[in-house]
Structure formats: C-alpha cells, structure tokens
Amino acid sequence: MAMSRLKDLSYEDWIEHLFCHEVRLHGNAWYFDLDAPLWDGSPDETVAHLTRFFENPEPALAYFSDAQIDQGLRYIIDNGAGDLLGAVREPSVPLPDRRRCVSAMRTLYDKLFLPRCMPHLSHLDRVQAGGGPLNLICYMWWDIIPGVTTPHDPHHHAMNEAALGVMRHALSLDSIACQESALHGLGHWANVNVAAIASIIDAYLDARPDLRPELRRYALAARTGCIQ
Numbered sequence: 001m002a003m004s005r006l007k008d009l010s011y012e013d014w015i016e017h018l019f020c021h022e023v024r025l026h027g028n029a030w031y032f033d034l035d036a037p038l039w040d041g042s043p044d045e046t047v048a049h050l051t052r053f054f055e056n057p058e059p060a061l062a063y064f065s066d067a068q069i070d071q072g073l074r075y076i077i078d079n080g081a082g083d084l085l086g087a088v089r090e091p092s093v094p095l096p097d098r099r100r101c102v103s104a105m106r107t108l109y110d111k112l113f114l115p116r117c118m119p120h121l122s123h124l125d126r127v128q129a130g131g132g133p134l135n136l137i138c139y140m141w142w143d144i145i146p147g148v149t150t151p152h153d154p155h156h157h158a159m160n161e162a163a164l165g166v167m168r169h170a171l172s173l174d175s176i177a178c179q180e181s182a183l184h185g186l187g188h189w190a191n192v193n194v195a196a197i198a199s200i201i202d203a204y205l206d207a208r209p210d211l212r213p214e215l216r217r218y219a220l221a222a223r224t225g226c227i228q
Contacts, residue, residue, distance in 0.1 A: 142185025
C-alpha cells in the first residue's frame with residue numbers, strides 16, 4: 001500500500017499529525033510504515049508551522065507524553081524519517097523566515113529541554129545509565145539534523161550563524177543536558193568555523209570554573225571536533 005501525502009493542514013492538525021501516535025514497544029516508529037501518512041506541505045508552510053511550534057511549544061505538547069514528543073521530534077529533524085526541518089534549507093523560502101525558524105529553537109530549549117530533561121550526561125551512557133525520554137533527542141539534536149543550509153545556499157553563512165547562536169544560548173542554560181547538547185553540536189560543527197567554535201567553548205569554560213570534570217573534558221574534546 002502506498003503512503004499518503006498530507007498537505008494544507010491547519011497548525012493544530014499538523015501538531016496532531018506529528019505527535020498523536022502510539023509509541024511502539026518493538027519495531028519501527030509509525031512514520032516508517034509503508035502506508036504511513038507523511039507531511040508533504042510546501043517549504044513555506046512547513047517553515048511557518050515549525051517556527052510557531054519552536055516559539056511556543058508548551059500549549060502544543062500539553063497532552064502528549066515525553067515519549068510521543070521524542071518520536072515527533074525525530075520525525076521533524078531526521079532526514080531518514082520526515083525531515084521536515086529540511087524546509088529551512090530551501091533557498092526559495094525567504095531568508096528572514098528561515099533564520100527565524102532556526103533561532104526559535106532557543107525557545108524549544110527554554111520551554112521543553114530545560115524543564116523536561118533529566119540532569120544526565122548522555123555521552124556517558126555506556127558507563128552511567130539514566131536520563132529521561134527526552135534526554136537522548138536533546139543530546140543528539142544537532143547530530144541528527146543534517147545541517148540548516150547547503151554549500152550552494154547563497155545564505156550559507158547566515159544560516160550557520162543562526163544555528164551557532166542557538167548552541168551558544170543552550171550553553172548558557174542551567175541544565176547539563178542542554179549544555180551537553182550544545183557541545184555535541186559544536187563538536188560536529190567544528191569544521192564549519194574552527195575559530196568561532198573555539199571562541200564559544202572557551203567562553204563557556206571560562207564562565208563555569210566549577211564545571212563537572214566529565215563535562216569539561218567533553219567540552220575540550222568538542223573544541224577540536226574529537227567527539228562521536
């Protein structure tokens with residue numbers, strides 16, 4: 001059975017489409033089903049919905065579990081799933097709209113990851129079990145996202161700066177999960193702008209002399225891109 005393509009959903013219906021699905025104990029998520037209804041709206045509409053969600057996630061997510069939220073977020077950012085965030089890489093969308101969408105992730109950190117993630121370092125999971133349902137997606141956020149621009153985008157630098165601004169903001173939050181997420185992203189982006197990444201991480205380390213040793217070591221590794 002062929003999958004169906006969804007277009008022109010209201011924002012409320014779009015939120016239901018993203019998050020109102022059972023989280024299966026076994027097997028793949030719903031969006032990998034052969035007959036799964038997948039979002040196929042225009043890039044402009046997708047960016048508008050994403051921006052509204054990122055800027056005010058609390059009302060949209062009030063009735064969903066953390067596990068459903070995790071599943072929906074993966075659908076948004078994973079290019080092996082829905083890759084809805086791919087719309088911000090479309091040069092046909094006006095640059096101010098694209099930048100606003102990416103920058104709105106600051107509020108997603110403030111209103112979702114900060115209050116809901118456990119004080120747990122996910123990069124230590126092999127030796128330290130723990131964390132909540134949203135910790136891993138927070139940690140992997142910038143790893144899963146295949147960039148917010150393309151090399152041929154005339155606004156390549158501006159889009160990358162918007163993403164780096166979000167990571168810099170996440171480093172300022174009183175949450176080791178959010179800080180670790182930003183460091184993970186900066187480590188993977190070290191080849192984008194070596195000097196900028198080093199400056200951001202150096203400022204973070206200088207501002208937090210009492211940082212946990214495990215997180216300090218991770219920051220130093222991220223500074224040179226030596227992370228997985």
